[in-house]
Amino acid sequence: MQKRLMTMVLLAAVMVVMCSLLVQAQTIKVGVVNSQEILEKSIEGKKAIAQLEEKNRKTQQDLAKLDDQIRQLETKLNTQGLTMTQEAVISLSADLDRKRTERQRMAEDATKDMQELQQRLYLKIQNEVMPIINKLGQEKGLDLILDLRASGVLYFNPVVDLTSEVIRRYDATKTPAK
Secondary structure, rough: OOOHHHHHHHHHHHHHHHHHHHHHOOOOOOEEEOHHHHHHOOOOHHHHHHHHHHHHHOOOHHHHHHHHHHHHHHHHHHHHOOOOOHHHHHHHHHHHHHHHHHHHHHHHHHHHHHHHHHHHHHHHHHHHHHHHHHHHHHHHOOOOOEEHHHOOOOOOOOEOOOHHHHHHHHHHHHHHOO
């Protein structure tokens, strides 16, 4: 609800700015880029996504190992609990609690680490792409470039979409010259 309100306020502010510019200049040249598409289709974006997927796969494997250990302890407690001494049951229950706590902490740490890595990788790409977008806007004489992913744009003429050109230029900066 709050995110939707913030989006509406941002959209209203953009519209106010655009209207005031229209009144002043009568015409405004706008371009759009899709940052999600840049991330998904550029060389560096694909590398970042692969790195995140690999980290997630490793984390899931580690969590699965802990889940197996927890299941083994639960099975042992359920099947042998009646024949064990009270001390052994208490010890096994404590081990089970420790494993559950370890698993919960590992999952929380992994989520935090994944979010930090994602933010770092995406920020790096954004910092590398922004000069390309700025230069492209200057070359085309644009007054405004909007990010389709973040702007709330509901319609645009595909002619003003600069995404493919940004990806092409960005990839060119990452590809060694032949």
